[in-house]
Amino acid sequence: MLIEWPPMRPMDLDPSFVPYLKSVVAGRTVPIQHDNIVERRARMIALRRESAPPPPSDVSISSHAIAADDHEIPVRIYRPGTRAPHPGIVYFHGGGWMFGSAEQSDSIAIRYCRAADAVVVSPDYRLSPEHPFPAGFEDCRNVLMWTFRSSSLLGIDADRIAVAGESSGANLAAACAIDARDSGVPPLALQVLVYPALGLEFDTASYVENAAAPVLSRDEMTFFWKAYLAASPETRDPRAAPLLAPDLSGLASAWIASAEYDPLREDSVRYARRLAEAGVPVDYRNAKRLTHGFLRAWSVSDDVRAVGAAIIAALRGAFGEAEQPDANTRRATGFGRISTT
Numbered sequence: 001m002l003i004e005w006p007p008m009r010p011m012d013l014d015p016s017f018v019p020y021l022k023s024v025v026a027g028r029t030v031p032i033q034h035d036n037i038v039e040r041r042a043r044m045i046a047l048r049r050e051s052a053p054p055p056p057s058d059v060s061i062s063s064h065a066i067a068a069d070d071h072e073i074p075v076r077i078y079r080p081g082t083r084a085p086h087p088g089i090v091y092f093h094g095g096g097w098m099f100g101s102a103e104q105s106d107s108i109a110i111r112y113c114r115a116a117d118a119v120v121v122s123p124d125y126r127l128s129p130e131h132p133f134p135a136g137f138e139d140c141r142n143v144l145m146w147t148f149r150s151s152s153l154l155g156i157d158a159d160r161i162a163v164a165g166e167s168s169g170a171n172l173a174a175a176c177a178i179d180a181r182d183s184g185v186p187p188l189a190l191q192v193l194v195y196p197a198l199g200l201e202f203d204t205a206s207y208v209e210n211a212a213a214p215v216l217s218r219d220e221m222t223f224f225w226k227a228y229l230a231a232s233p234e235t236r237d238p239r240a241a242p243l244l245a246p247d248l249s250g251l252a253s254a255w256i257a258s259a260e261y262d263p264l265r266e267d268s269v270r271y272a273r274r275l276a277e278a279g280v281p282v283d284y285r286n287a288k289r290l291t292h293g294f295l296r297a298w299s300v301s302d303d304v305r306a307v308g309a310a311i312i313a314a315l316r317g318a319f320g321e322a323e324q325p326d327a328n329t330r331r332a333t334g335f336g337r338i339s340t341t
Contacts, residue, residue, distance in 0.1 A: 008212040011261050014289040014303035021291060025214050032096070033223035037129070041099060048104045059113050061106075066146050071126075073139045076102040077154070078113040078120040084155030087118040087162070087189070087319040090144045090176070094167035094293075096224035097128045097136055105169075108295060112164065115312040116319065119156050121147045125172070132230040133240045140172045141179055148186035160319045162190040163252075164311075166295055167216075167264070168224065170196030174242040174271070181250050188252035190318035192311055195259050195292050198267040199243035200225065206265035216292040218263045243267065248274050253281040255314040257307055262292035283314060 001015040013021070027047075032040070055061065060079045065072040080086060089112050093105035102109070102122040113120045125139035144163065151158040165173040170193040177191040201207075202222055211218040229235055238245035254275055258268035265286065272284030287294060289303050297304045 005212075005214060008214065008261075009209060011291070012289060013261075013291075014301055017290060017294065017297055017301040017303060020297040020300050021214060024293070031217065032220045037098065044099060044104060045101075052106070056110055056114075059110050061110075066123075066143060068139065068142055073143055074102070074124040075143055076106075076109065076122045076124075078109050078122070079155070080113050080117050080119070082117055084119075085151075085157040086155055087116065087160035087315070088147055088151065088154065088156035088158075089113075089116065089118045089120045089162050089164055089315070090140075090147050090173075091120050091122045092125070092140055092163070092165035092169035092172040092176075093122065094165065094169040095127075096220070097133075097168045097171075097228040098224060099127070100169075107298070108166070111298060111308065112312075112315070115308075116315040117321075118162075118315070118319070119154055121154070128224075129227040129230060133228050133232060133235070134237075136228075137172060137175050137239050141176055144176050144180070144186065159187065160189050161186055162192060162315060162318060163188060164192035164194075164315075165196075166194040167292065168197055168228075170194055171198060171242065174198060175239040177252050177254075178238055178242055178245055178248075180252070190315060191252050191254045192314065193254060193256045193268070193271075194295055194307075194311070195257065195262055195264050196242075196267060196271070197221065197225070197264055198241060198271050200241050201243075202263075204266035206267075207263045210261055210263045210265070213261050213263060214291055216263060221263050243271055243274075248278040248280060251275065251278070251280050253318065254283070255311065256282065256284045257311075258284075258286045259290045259292050259294055260286060260288045261290070264292065285310065 001013050003011045003013050058081045062077050064075050091109050093100045102124050109120045109122050123143040126135040163173040163176050173191055174193055180188055207218050236244050256268050256272050258265040272282050275282040287307055294304050298308045
């Protein structure tokens with residue numbers, strides 16, 4: 001479905017995705033960079049409470065607090081009803097390192113828990129601008145290490161742990177994968193990066209083409225980066241921007257998806273290419289009829305359901321439970337692929 005969206009270029013979108021996109025955009029009165037951060041957070045919490053589905057009967061959800069040096073990190077833990085041990089997924093919510101929470105991302109965590117038959121651990125990491133990098137990353141890294149060290153308590157097979165996230169959450173997942181490689185623990189089965197924010201170049205083709213994109217514009221993304229890196233604006237730390245890493249060899253296998261109408265698309269392209277060149281098994285796909293933030297439309301969009309099916313297949317495959325999406329799934333998404341396997 002061809003949609004005119006001035007000043008954005010016309011978009012050929014999945015028709016079943018369009019109602020969701022319009023509802024998201026209708027809920028925004030001003031661009032994110034001009035909104036009041038505290039008030040926007042409060043609105044997001046209220047919307048979540050108004051629209052939250054009833055608790056699932058087949059997934060148990062509990063809360064826990066992990067002790068850090070000078071604070072506690074709240075986490076939500078999702079457990080399937082099947083017999084342990086299970087694989088584990090440490091899932092990082094998105095929101096520009098500034099918004100969102102584990103609870104607000106329940107729907108994705110629950111889907112991963114159910115479909116991958118995995119225990120999902122999702123942290124409420126510290127947010128910018130109050131807590132710029134490396135605070136959020138350090139929280140995520142601490143939660144990943146806690147999950148690994150507490151695997152027996154959690155009913156997780158320590159040899160089958162993956163990291164996953166969308167947008168800024170995918171940035172944190174990629175950063176944790178780099179740190180895990182460098183420190184040697186934990187061994188990761190997979191990193192799932194959905195429309196990740198990975199680099200600090202804002203003049204790429206996708207930033208130019210999608211400068212006025214709905215859901216996430218170039219100005220909004222640069223606003224998020226500026227707040228996240230406020231304490232270290234000249235950083236060359238790959239844990240802040242994984243595309244800065246000089247060497248990507250030895251990283252966990254990666255499953256990466258981008259959206260065509262997203263300023264961040266080229267981050268995925270470049271990272272997937274560099275991973276492949278470094279010998280890391282990588283499956284990269286570009287969802288040609290979707291925008292940034294599409295995964296939240298998993299239940300309503302045909303193309304997003306196809307992406308979701310591919311993510312679950314990749315997770316189950318990494319966990320030793322091979323499952324491959326059929327040819328119709330691949331055709332529906334319009335994905336491209338880079339692979340070293």
